[in-house]
Amino acid sequence: MQTVLNLLEVEPIRLLISFGAVLFLVLNLAAVLTMAERKVSGYIQLRYGPNRVGPRGLLQPAADVFKLFTKENVSPGRSDLWVFLGAPIAMFIPAALVWLVVPFAPEAVVADLNVAILFFVAITSIGALGVVMAGYGSRSAFSLLGALRGAAQMISYEVPLILSLLGVVMLTGSLSLVDVVQAQGDTIWTWYFLPQLPMFITFYIAGLAEVKRVPFDLPEGESEIVGGYMIEYSGMTWALIQAAEFASMAVISAVTVTLFVGGWQPPLPFLDLGPFNWVWFGLKTALIMFTFQWIRWSVPRLRMDQLMDLGWKILVPVTLIWLFVTAGAMLVF
Amino acid sequence: MxxxxxxxxxxxxxxxxxxxxxxxxxxxxxxxxxxxxxxxxxxxxxxxxxxxxxxxxxxxxxxxxxxxxxxxxxxxxxxxxxxxxINRQFWAGLLVAVGIGAFLAYVLSAEDWGGTEAGNGPREVGAFGRDLLGVSQGAEIFTLLYEVASVLLLVAVVAAIVVSRRKIGGGVDRGVRE
Structure with missing residues (x-):
C-alpha cells in the first residue's frame, strides 16, 4: 500500500494515474447520472422508474451502455460527415477537460493551475462550438434551429456566469480553485454562498442555462423542434452527446460546490474526516446535481424572449450591482 | 518539448x-x-x-x-x-502575402534573440494585471493601451445598442405594411 502511495509522488506517474481516474469518473458519471435521472423522475412522478435489470433496477446503466454499443450508427445521406462525426467529440472533450482543475481533496487535483477559474471559463466556452457543429453537420432544419438557439443561449449566459465568479475572485484574491476552497474555512457560515448569495444564485441559474437543462432546454425543445441539434444522431454518437451533457452538468455542480459551498471542507470543524474529506465534496456535488434534476421535473420551459430577458436584464445587472457591493464592503471592512 | x-x-x-x-x-x-x-x-x-x-x-x-x-x-x-x-485577385493577394512574409522574415532575423528564452511570459496573473493597470513599476504604455481598448469596447457596446434599439412607439417591425 505504501509503495503505491509513494508512486503517486513521482511526477509523470501521478499525472497519468490521476488523468486515468478522471477519465474513468467522467465516463461512468454519464451512465450513473442517466440512471439517477430516471429514478428521480420516477419518484417525483409517483412511479418506480426502471426496476427490471438487477436489484431495484440498479444494473440499468450497464444494459443501456450495452444496447448503445450494439446499435448501428446512422448518419443522414446529405450530412457533412466529418463535421457531423466531429461534433460529439467537440462537445465531450471540453466537458471532460474541466475536471482536470477541480480539486476533490486538498492534494487530489490533477493540475493545480494558478489560473484554474480562467481555465474553467475558457474551456466551457468551447462547448458552443460543438453544438453549432452538430447543427450544421446534420443538414437538417430542426438541427440548425436547435444549434442556433443553443449557441445564442450559451453565448448570452456566459456573461452572467463569468461576472458571478468575480465576487469570489475578489474575496479570495486568487484564481486558483484550491486557494478558493482553502479561503472558505471549515465552518458552514464562512462559505462564500452566504456573503455572495446573489452571485451564488446567478451562477446556479447561468450554469443551468450553460448546460442546457430544463427550464433552459430550448435547444432540445422536444415539443417544437423534436430534439434540436441531436435529432439526427444515433447509437454511440448520440451516447457521446448525452455523456457530454451529463459530464458538463456534473462539472458545473462540482465548480459551484468548489466556489461557493466550500469544496472538500466539512460543514462543522468536528466533522473533519481527514484524508476522507473528498466524501464531503462528493456529497455536496451530488446534492447540487439532485437539485438540477428536481428543477427539471418541476418547472416549465422558458420562451426564447423570456430567456434573453432573464439573462441580460436581470442576471447581468444583479451581478454588476453585487460586484460594487462586494468592492465597497472590502474597502470599508 | x-x-x-x-x-x-x-x-x-x-x-x-x-x-x-x-x-x-x-x-x-x-x-x-x-x-x-x-x-x-x-x-x-x-x-x-x-x-x-x-x-x-x-x-x-x-x-x-x-x-x-x-x-x-x-x-x-x-x-x-x-x-x-482562386479568383482574379490571385496576383494581388500573392503580392501582399509575399510582402508580409518578407517583412516578417526581415524583422525576425534583424532582432537579436540571443537573450530571450521560453518562459518570459507573465506567469503570475497578479503581476500581469498590475502591469495593465499601471500600479507596478513597469512601463506605463500598457495602461494607455488598456484604456484605449476599454474605450473601444464601450463604443462598440453603445453602438450595438443604438443599432439594435427598437424605435419608441414603433412596435415590432414585422416587415408588413399596414
Missing amino acids: TVAFVFLAGMTLVSALGVVLSRSVVHSALFMSGSFLGISGYFVMLNAPALAAFQVLIYVGAVTVVILFGIMFTQKPQVRRYRTI
Whole structure:
C-alpha cells in the first residue's frame, strides 16, 4: 500500500494515474447520472422508474451502455460527415477537460493551475462550438434551429456566469480553485454562498442555462423542434452527446460546490474526516446535481424572449450591482 | 518539448491552410478554431497560461462561434468550386502575402534573440494585471493601451445598442405594411 502511495509522488506517474481516474469518473458519471435521472423522475412522478435489470433496477446503466454499443450508427445521406462525426467529440472533450482543475481533496487535483477559474471559463466556452457543429453537420432544419438557439443561449449566459465568479475572485484574491476552497474555512457560515448569495444564485441559474437543462432546454425543445441539434444522431454518437451533457452538468455542480459551498471542507470543524474529506465534496456535488434534476421535473420551459430577458436584464445587472457591493464592503471592512 | 512544438506547429499550419483552401465557408471557420487552439498551445509552452486561456476564451469560444452564427443566419452554407476561391485577385493577394512574409522574415532575423528564452511570459496573473493597470513599476504604455481598448469596447457596446434599439412607439417591425 505504501509503495503505491509513494508512486503517486513521482511526477509523470501521478499525472497519468490521476488523468486515468478522471477519465474513468467522467465516463461512468454519464451512465450513473442517466440512471439517477430516471429514478428521480420516477419518484417525483409517483412511479418506480426502471426496476427490471438487477436489484431495484440498479444494473440499468450497464444494459443501456450495452444496447448503445450494439446499435448501428446512422448518419443522414446529405450530412457533412466529418463535421457531423466531429461534433460529439467537440462537445465531450471540453466537458471532460474541466475536471482536470477541480480539486476533490486538498492534494487530489490533477493540475493545480494558478489560473484554474480562467481555465474553467475558457474551456466551457468551447462547448458552443460543438453544438453549432452538430447543427450544421446534420443538414437538417430542426438541427440548425436547435444549434442556433443553443449557441445564442450559451453565448448570452456566459456573461452572467463569468461576472458571478468575480465576487469570489475578489474575496479570495486568487484564481486558483484550491486557494478558493482553502479561503472558505471549515465552518458552514464562512462559505462564500452566504456573503455572495446573489452571485451564488446567478451562477446556479447561468450554469443551468450553460448546460442546457430544463427550464433552459430550448435547444432540445422536444415539443417544437423534436430534439434540436441531436435529432439526427444515433447509437454511440448520440451516447457521446448525452455523456457530454451529463459530464458538463456534473462539472458545473462540482465548480459551484468548489466556489461557493466550500469544496472538500466539512460543514462543522468536528466533522473533519481527514484524508476522507473528498466524501464531503462528493456529497455536496451530488446534492447540487439532485437539485438540477428536481428543477427539471418541476418547472416549465422558458420562451426564447423570456430567456434573453432573464439573462441580460436581470442576471447581468444583479451581478454588476453585487460586484460594487462586494468592492465597497472590502474597502470599508 | 520539441515534439510538442512540432505537433502544435503542424496543427496551426494545417488548420491555417484548411481555412484558405476549404471549399465551404463553415469548414473554413471550423479550421480557424483549430488554428487558434494551436496558438493557445504556444502560449502554454511560453509559460503564459493566462494568455492561453484568454486566447481560447476569446478566439475559439467567442469569435469563431459568432462567425459561424453569422454565416448560418445570413447565407445558405454551400460548397463552392475552386475557381471561385482562386479568383482574379490571385496576383494581388500573392503580392501582399509575399510582402508580409518578407517583412516578417526581415524583422525576425534583424532582432537579436540571443537573450530571450521560453518562459518570459507573465506567469503570475497578479503581476500581469498590475502591469495593465499601471500600479507596478513597469512601463506605463500598457495602461494607455488598456484604456484605449476599454474605450473601444464601450463604443462598440453603445453602438450595438443604438443599432439594435427598437424605435419608441414603433412596435415590432414585422416587415408588413399596414
